[in-house]
Amino acid sequence: MPPSPAATSWIRRSLVPSGLALAVLAILWIVLVARAPLDGMQGVIQKILYVHVPCAFSAYAGFIVTALCSALYLWSNDERLDRLAAASAEVGVVFCTLVILTGPIWAKGTWGHWWAWDPRLTVTLLLWFIYLAYLLLRSFTEGSARTARFAAVYGIAAVFAIPLNYFAIELFGGAAMHPDNLERGSLGTGMGWPFAVGALTGLAAYLHLLLLRADLEALRAEAVHPDPGWDR
Amino acid sequence: MSVLLAILWKDLVTEWRSRDRITAMLLFSLLVVMVFHFSLPGGATRETQASAPGLLWIAYVFAALLGLNRSFSLELENDALAGIALSPVDRGWIFLGKTAANWAVLGVAQAITGCVFALVFDLDLAAVAFRLALVVGLGSLGLCSIGTLFAAVAVRTRFREVMLPLLLLPLLIPVLLGAVRATAGLLENGTLAGGPVQLLLVTDAIYLIVSFLVFDYVLDE
Numbered sequence: 001m002p003p004s005p006a007a008t009s010w011i012r013r014s015l016v017p018s019g020l021a022l023a024v025l026a027i028l029w030i031v032l033v034a035r036a037p038l039d040g041m042q043g044v045i046q047k048i049l050y051v052h053v054p055c056a057f058s059a060y061a062g063f064i065v066t067a068l069c070s071a072l073y074l075w076s077n078d079e080r081l082d083r084l085a086a087a088s089a090e091v092g093v094v095f096c097t098l099v100i101l102t103g104p105i106w107a108k109g110t111w112g113h114w115w116a117w118d119p120r121l122t123v124t125l126l127l128w129f130i131y132l133a134y135l136l137l138r139s140f141t142e143g144s145a146r147t148a149r150f151a152a153v154y155g156i157a158a159v160f161a162i163p164l165n166y167f168a169i170e171l172f173g174g175a176a177m178h179p180d181n182l183e184r185g186s187l188g189t190g191m192g193w194p195f196a197v198g199a200l201t202g203l204a205a206y207l208h209l210l211l212l213r214a215d216l217e218a219l220r221a222e223a224v225h226p227d228p229g230w231d232r
Numbered sequence: 233m234s235v236l237l238a239i240l241w242k243d244l245v246t247e248w249r250s251r252d253r254i255t256a257m258l259l260f261s262l263l264v265v266m267v268f269h270f271s272l273p274g275g276a277t278r279e280t281q282a283s284a285p286g287l288l289w290i291a292y293v294f295a296a297l298l299g300l301n302r303s304f305s306l307e308l309e310n311d312a313l314a315g316i317a318l319s320p321v322d323r324g325w326i327f328l329g330k331t332a333a334n335w336a337v338l339g340v341a342q343a344i345t346g347c348v349f350a351l352v353f354d355l356d357l358a359a360v361a362f363r364l365a366l367v368v369g370l371g372s373l374g375l376c377s378i379g380t381l382f383a384a385v386a387v388r389t390r391f392r393e394v395m396l397p398l399l400l401l402p403l404l405i406p407v408l409l410g411a412v413r414a415t416a417g418l419l420e421n422g423t424l425a426g427g428p429v430q431l432l433l434v435t436d437a438i439y440l441i442v443s444f445l446v447f448d449y450v451l452d453e
Contacts, residue, residue, distance in 0.1 A: 074449050130402040137399060140389045146452055150385045153446045157378065157403060160438055164406060 011215045018211055022204040029201040032194040045109035048102055050194050054202030055098040056124070060162055061206055062092020063131060067159035070152035082148035083221065085155055087213035089134050091206055096128045120178040123165040130158045235321045239329025240336075243303070247337055253302045257341040261295040265348055278354040285415040288349050289371070289408055293401075295341050296334075296375050300383040301396050303334050308387060317451040327380060327447035331440075335376040342368055360418045367418065370429070371411030374436040378403055381443040384450045406435045 029050070039046035069085035072078075103121060104114040115121075134154050141147040247253055268287050269276040276287075307313040316326060346368070350357040357364060379400055386396035410431035417425040 074446065126402055126405055133398045133402060137385070137389065137395065140391055140395055142390065146388070149449045149452055150389070153381070153385065153450055154399060156446060157381070157439070157442055160442075161403070161406075 009215070009218060011211050011218060015208070015211055015215065018204065018208040022201070022208045025197065025201040025204050029194070029197045032197050036191055036194040042110050045106060048106045049191075050198040052099060052102040052106060053195070054198040055095045055102065057199050058202040058206035059092050059095035059099060059127070060166075061203060062088045062095060062210070063127070063159060063162055065210070066092065066131075066134075066155045070155035073148060073152045074156075079144070079148060079221070080218075082152065083217040084210075084214055085152065086138060087210055087217055089131055089155065091209045091213055093128065093131045093135065094209070095202070095206065096124065096131065099124055100128060118178055120165065123161070127161050127165055130161055134158060233325070235325035236329040236332060239316075239326055240332045243330065243333030244336060246306070247333070253299055254337055254340055256302070257295040257299045257337070258344055260298055261291040261341060261345040262348060264291045264294055265345070265352060269352065276352045281353050281355060281419070284349060284353045284355060285412050285419060288346065288415065289412050291345055291349075292338070292342055292368075292372070293375065293404065293408070295345065296338050296372070296379060297397055297400070299337055299341070300334060300376070300379045300400075301387070301393060303330060303337075303380070304383045304387040305392070313451070323448045323451055324444040326451070327444055330384075331376050331380045331443075334380055335372055338372050338376060339369070342372065355419060360422050363424050364415065364418055367411060367414040367424070367429070367432070370432045370436060371407055371414075374407035374411075374432065374439050375404060377436070377443050378407075378439040381447060381450065384447070403439075406431060407439075410435065 033047055033050045036047065036050070038044060065088040066085045069081045069088065073081040073085060103124075107116065108114050134151060137154055138147055138151045141150050265276065265287075268291075272280050272283065274280050304313070307316065317323070319326075343365075346357065346364070349355065379396075382399045382403075383396055386392050386399060389395045410428040413428035414425060414432065417423060417428065
């Protein structure tokens with residue numbers, strides 16, 4: 001079987017470096033998290049922070065990249081950007097799901113309930129619903145150009161939920177169970193490095209999954225109408 | 233601007249001649265009021281007044297969903313939408329015309345539903361009527377702008393009646409948050425709270441501008 005053009009694409013070629021970066025970061029992250037100081041009040045359960053918050057950052061990244069690619073798609077009409085937008089939204093939903101799953105585990109241990117209608121929690125759930133609707137819209141629209149256009153429009157309108165999410169705690173007047181944002185200095189001493197490496201690991205995982213997903217989309221598009229492009 | 237007025241006039245005349253959209257919206261929102269009465273533990277009375285602002289906006293959103301779906305499924309008949317899309321004008325203004333028409337039709341339904349709410353919940357709306365109209369107007373502006381945009385999207389997907397609420401409801405949360413809080417503040421002590429109104433103004437502005445800019449890509453005929 002002759003090698004497919006996808007074998008030489010830049011996306012395919014960056015899969016190995018991105019996978020290696022992810023592996024190195026993940027090992028470093030595990031070591032740092034294991035050595036991170038225990039929280040005085042919460043004990044070991046506080047360490048879920050190093051999973052929960054990086055996942056949230058990756059979800060944000062996924063949704064922002066979706067919006068950017070959507071806007072660029074509408075401007076340039078290049079379907080490869082649309083594939084990138086779709087891939088990024090899917091990966092973003094995966095990370096958003098992880099945030100919503102790890103949150104209750106932490107909440108049960110510290111707040112005492114699995115669920116509370118805390119502002120940030122509520123808005124994260126909202127974000128999850130919005131991007132599920134985005135994926136649903138993609139699968140319910142017929143015609144690839146129309147799907148791409150409709151999804152791009154939704155992807156742009158939806159991104160305004162992200163500032164709402166990030167500033168949720170300030171917007172709702174501080175009546176929140178989530179701690180303040182980072183710039184207010186809410187991390188304890190010795191937690192900075194594991195947190196920063198955790199955020200990087202989360203982003204590396206996002207990038208690797210995005211590339212895998214984009215590669216798959218490129219292969220799928222090639223199977224439908226074989227003509228070479230910059231991502232194949 | 234003339235495009236906006238032309239579309240607005242066309243939609244309002246169509247609506248006036250048939251009056252089917254407004255009838256359906258009104259009947260539906262009145263039915264919702266009745267459902268509220270049977271689903272509230274104490275019924276819809278003076279005792280359950282505290283939940284009235286939220287319920288009022290649920291009724292408004294349901295009515296709006298019906299109307300918005302209809303406003304574009306009507307255009308699909310005889311390929312009217314293709315005709316509109318072919319006209320050599322800025323499509324942003326077409327969007328504003330459709331939004332204005334939806335806003336006006338929804339406004340009529342809202343006014344009557346609001347009066348019925350005041351009756352059954354024994355609310356004193358007369359004292360705050362003007363400020364309440366302002367809040368409802370602002371809320372519906374956000375609702376209609378993003379609603380018109382995605383109604384145009386939803387009518388051309390499979391399961392179109394299902395698609396619109398799924399797309400719209402999550403995006404409407406900021407609008408509803410501001411609208412319900414402002415309404416609740418008005419009904420409680422007759423004052424217009426600044427925060428919720430600011431939130432309404434900001435979301436209205438964002439949704440109007442974004443929809444105005446991207447509507448071009450939604451009409452692809």
